[in-house]
Amino acid sequence: NAGVTQTPKFQVLKTGQSMTLQCAQDMNHEYMSWYRQDPGMGLRLIHYSVGAGITDQGEVPNGYNVSRSTTEDFPLRLLSAAPSQTSVYFCASSRDRVSEQYFGPGTRLTVT
Amino acid sequence: RKEVEQDPGPFNVPEGATVAFNCTYSNSASQSFFWYRQDCRKEPKLLMSVYSSGNEDGRFTAQLNRASQYISLLIRDSKLSDSATYLCVVIALYNQGGKLIFGQGTELSVKP
Numbered sequence: 001n002a003g004v005t006q007t008p009k010f011q012v013l014k015t016g017q018s019m020t021l022q023c024a025q026d027m028n029h030e031y032m033s034w035y036r037q038d039p040g041m042g043l044r045l046i047h048y049s050v051g052a053g054i055t056d057q058g059e060v061p062n063g064y065n066v067s068r069s070t071t072e073d074f075p076l077r078l079l080s081a082a083p084s085q086t087s088v089y090f091c092a093s094s095r096d097r098v099s100e101q102y103f104g105p106g107t108r109l110t111v112t
Numbered sequence: 113r114k115e116v117e118q119d120p121g122p123f124n125v126p127e128g129a130t131v132a133f134n135c136t137y138s139n140s141a142s143q144s145f146f147w148y149r150q151d152c153r154k155e156p157k158l159l160m161s162v163y164s165s166g167n168e169d170g171r172f173t174a175q176l177n178r179a180s181q182y183i184s185l186l187i188r189d190s191k192l193s194d195s196a197t198y199l200c201v202v203i204a205l206y207n208q209g210g211k212l213i214f215g216q217g218t219e220l221s222v223k224p
Contacts, residue, residue: 002209011193019221031209031210033209033212035212042214042215042216042217043212043214045154045206045209045211045212048206048209048210050208050209054208056205056208056209057206058211059211060208064216082191087215088153090155090156092212096210097203097205097208097209097210098144098203098205098210099144100144100161101158101212102158103155103156103157104155105155106154106155108153
């Protein structure tokens with residue numbers, strides 16, 4: 001039982017490049033979400049999903065897309081990377097929207 | 113005013129000390145309450161859920177006062193391994209989802 005896994009652990013992108021951050025969970029959780037953590041800002045919700053095929057925007061969705069084709073996977077796509085997207089990205093999953101959320105180890109992204 | 117406010121840190125305590133963290137939240141419709149710990153540059157990890165009836169897990173005791181919108185965490189017999197940042201976390205409903213709202217965190221450093 002691996003919990004929540006994320007790849008890659010580190011990534012450097014140039015401005016304008018696109019990429020996908022991968023997230024998977026093996027706990028059969030319906031609810032999954034993406035956060036970014038910036039120094040002094042705490043974690044902010046980017047997108048979330050209440051189940052396969054259903055996604056919605058969080059507080060800071062601009063520049064990111066998500067999809068949820070299976071219960072297990074919830075990838076986050078950066079469409080055209082900008083330096084403002086330099087951050088640590090955490091994926092989380094939970095049984096439902098009011099239960100404790102379990103985090104993946106994070107992806108540290110730098111955009112130059 | 114921040115939605116979740118915690119005691120400012122850092123707390124520097126000797127091994128064996130008892131330390132208490134406090135937290136207040138502003139959204140009276142908040143659904144669920146937790147304490148997480150975060151070690152430097154790693155993902156937040158669930159420490160414990162918090163209930164109005166209070167709950168205890170070994171050396172850790174958490175309490176919720178819904179009327180005062182106040183959450184506490186007590187750590188008894190501090191260990192060196194307790195050194196971390198402790199995050200007070202509230203789940204608020206957000207459209208069809210649930211959003212974790214993090215306090216700014218309180219850093220604890222336990223010294224020999």
